[in-house]
Amino acid sequence: xxxxxxxxxxxxxxxxxxxxxxxxxxxxxxxxxxxxxxxxxxxxxxxxxxxxxxxxxxxxxxxxxxxxxxxxxxxxxxxxxxxxxxxxxxxxxxxxxxxxxxxxxxxxxxxxxxxxxxxxxxxxxxxxxxxxxxxxxxxxxxxxxxxxxxxxxxxxxxxxxxxxxxxxxxxxxxxxxxxxxxxxxxxxxxxxxxxxxxxxxxxxxxxxxxxxxxxxxxxxxxx
DNA sequence: AATCAGCACAACCGCGAACTG
DNA sequence: ACAGTTCGCGGTTGTGCTGAT
Numbered sequence: 116x117x118x119x120x121x122x123x124x125x126x127x128x129x130x131x132x133x134x135x136x137x138x139x140x141x142x143x144x145x146x147x148x149x150x151x152x153x154x155x156x157x158x159x160x161x162x163x164x165x166x167x168x169x170x171x172x173x174x175x176x177x178x179x180x181x182x183x184x185x186x187x188x189x190x191x192x193x194x195x196x197x198x199x200x201x202x203x204x205x206x207x208x209x210x211x212x213x214x215x216x217x218x219x220x221x222x223x224x225x226x227x228x229x230x231x232x233x234x235x236x237x238x239x240x241x242x243x244x245x246x247x248x249x250x251x252x253x254x255x256x257x258x259x260x261x262x263x264x265x266x267x268x269x270x271x272x273x274x275x276x277x278x279x280x281x282x283x284x285x286x287x288x289x290x291x292x293x294x295x296x297x298x299x300x301x302x303x304x305x306x307x308x309x310x311x312x313x314x315x316x317x318x319x320x321x322x323x324x325x326x327x328x329x330x331x332x333x334x335x336x337x338x
Numbered sequence: 339a340a341t342c343a344g345c346a347c348a349a350c351c352g353c354g355a356a357c358t359g
Numbered sequence: 360a361c362a363g364t365t366c367g368c369g370g371t372t373g374t375g376c377t378g379a380t
Contacts, residue, residue, distance in 0.1 A: 130373095130374095131374090152365080152366075153364090153365065153366090165365075165366085166365090166366080166367090169366075169367080170367095173367095202369065202370085203368090203369090204368075204369065205367075205368060205369085216367095216368075216369085217369095220369075220370085224370090224371095
């Protein structure tokens with residue numbers, strides 16, 4: 116009947132991960148590849164639930180993750196994609212391969228939401244002052260667009276009309292100039308794994324991810 | 339120097355979808 | 360077909376850090 120429980124919930128450890136735990140998790144994934152999270156706590160002896168292991172890997176330890184210092188271009192993409200897709204952070208993250216959905220979500224909640232709110236209040240005041248007879252209602256999408264225009268972000272630089280195959284490299288190129296800032300301990304681990312990830316076999320999840328990304332491309336193109 | 343408020347971000351929680359036996 | 364479980368996602372919270380007073 117179904118699958119066995121992923122882990123013993125009584126002995127679960129919570130809170131921040133230690134570098135030792137990170138090393139254990141990374142070396143396990145190095146040997147077995149990401150996925151099958153259910154078996155990670157039992158195989159490694161980590162007192163973490165499978166969910167916590169997956170989250171730690173995808174949001175922090177996974178190689179190729181760029182942390183902090185969002186460029187104005189990335190900011191523009193997030194604002195634009197948020198307007199198109201809503202709070203679909205995983206979908207948005209698929210357009211920014213070096214960023215995690217959690218990172219994007221955090222950046223949106225702590226920076227961009229406030230920026231847009233501030234900008235909208237300025238627009239509203241301006242609208243009320245300039246023309247009280249016209250509708251002052253600004254849709255979310257147009258508000259985002261106004262914000263983007265205000266910040267001189269050129270849509271062409273991240274044009275969604277490019278094909279799936281040639282879109283990703285362009286995004287990557289845009290980020291290549293930015294400096295990488297890793298947390299000291301996990302950064303080294305991530306770098307160690309970068310080479311391995313390049314040669315790692317394609318997992319089912321990865322295949323699915325790519326399919327979704329490509330269908331997202333089509334959806335965006337259709338908008 | 340001490341205290342406080344706001345910020346940034348890692349991690350947790352809950353839910354729905356997908357999967358397995 | 361069904362029940363029980365895992366997986367992945369989005370929302371939220373907890374906590375350490377930093378700047379202002």
